[in-house]
Amino acid sequence: MMYRLAENKLNDFLAALAKTEKLYLPVKDDSSGAASNFAANYKEWSEGTEYADCLNTSRSAKDFFFPQTENLFELKMEGKKIEVIDTRKEHEDFIIFGVRACDVQSFAVLDNVYLKQQPVDTYYKNRRDHATIIAMACAKPAQTCFCQNLGIDAANPGSKDGAVDVRGWKKDGSYYFEAVSEKGKALLAKVSACGLAEDAGAEKAVEEAKAAIKAEVAKLPIKMPDNAIFDEKNLKTVFNAKVWGELSETCLACGTCTFVCPTCQCYDIRDFDTGSGIRRYRCWDSCMYSDFTKMSAGQPRLTQLERFRQRFMHKLVYYPSYYNGMSGCVGCGRCLAKCPISMNIVKVAKALSAELENKEGK
Ligand code: SF4
Ligand code: SF4
Structure with missing residues (x-):
């Protein structure tokens, strides 16, 4: 079913959505110092909040499902007695508005890891x-996009x-929504009273909007090498390509590329001494860091070359071979926009290719 909403009714629509469940949407956020295409972040809607219709958010939508830090459980100690406290709370229903196609696909990448393997990450x-x-x-x-x-x-x-519940398009002063x-x-x-109306001409308008987007996408400059x-x-x-040395040489190991990436999914588990017990929590980790997966037996990847190679091998080779060819990168372009040395997955893939x-030509 297709609905039309006049652009000047968007705030009414958002307010109506927010009355049904907590609503999160991209809001302008220049503080992140992000490139203009990513100068927004998700915020909870409240009266007066304006939707930022920029390309994408600086931090990806993965934060909703896999937050940067998350408490797992607590241990309360009294003398020799240790009580395990499950700190999980049942979540309220919530709505995420304005997710782009790349981030939608990233949910499928994360689902494979967290939901489709045993044990499920509850x-x-x-x-x-x-x-x-x-x-x-x-x-x-944007010029940094290559999801296509x-x-x-x-x-x-x-x-x-990646699955969505509702899809939207913007065209000529109207928004169009399709319930999927x-x-x-x-x-x-539930929210149709706010100006959202079924529209007989919606399908044609949406087809035109799609054609215009496809024409824009076809002009984008980035061409990833053939997956094969x-x-x-x-x-x-x-794995043994010589070019890894040259590519990794200038990497600062800052981890920015992993933290902005919607598909990076590694975390560390740590304990915090609360004074009366221990709080166990997990937090994002980066394979670019020298202490990543360091264990008592030592560090499995001793050099930055090995760590750098791990990140890109995982996205380009290991993940697709494990999950039926699904790419571990969704082409959001965040690492292209944010890496301080302008390194990115496209450069790496091209150099390897x-x-x-x-080698084959020789
Ligand atoms: S953002 Fe760039 S410099 Fe930082 S770890 Fe990633 S590749 Fe290296
Ligand atoms: S473009 Fe970069 S940040 Fe975006 S999914 Fe691919 S590797 Fe991750």
Whole structure:
């Protein structure tokens, strides 16, 4: 079912959504120092909050399901007695508005790791089950975008692997929304009094909006090399490529690329002494750090070259070979915009591809 909403009714629509459940949406945030395409972050809606219709958020939407830090449980100690306290709370239902196609696909990448393996990550699942996702097609993709190289349709978010509840488009002073799931249908039915109306011309307008987006996307400059070179059969050749040395030489190991990435999913588990016990929590970690996965037996990757290679091998080779070819990168362009030395997955993939092609050509 397709609905139309006049652009000047958007705030009424958002207010109506926020009355049903907590609503989070991209809000302008210059404080992040982000490139203009990412000068927004998700905030909870309150009266007066304005939707920032920029390309994407500086921090990805993965934070909703996999927050930067999260308490797991507490241990309370009294003498020799230790009590284990489950600190998990059942989450309230919430809505995420304005998720772009790349971030929608990132949910599928994370779901494979956290939901489709045993044991299921119940902390992640708890958040995931309570979310309603309203995705927005990208009217103005940026020069750093390359989701199209990975089979993701910016004009039709959620049409690949990641699921959405509602899809939206903006065209000529109107928003158009399509309820995709039962959850989405129920939600739009609840808020239809705010100016949202079924529209006979909506389908045509949406088709035109999609065609315009596809035309913009076709002009984007980034072209990732053919996935086939990263096939599992090339694993050793890619792993042993000489170019890793040169590529990793200037990496500062700052970890920015992993923290902004919507598909990076590694975390560390730590204990905090509360004075009367221990709080065990997890927090994001980065394979770019020298103490990542360090254990009593030592550090598995002693050099920055090895750590740098791990990040890109994981995205380009290990993840796809483990999950039926699904790319571990969704082409959001955040690492392209944020890396202080302008290193990124596209440069790495191109350099590897060039080295492999040279080898084959000899
Ligand atoms: S953001 Fe750039 S410099 Fe920092 S760890 Fe990633 S590749 Fe290295
Ligand atoms: S590797 Fe870079 S472009 Fe790919 S999903 Fe992560 S941040 Fe986005």
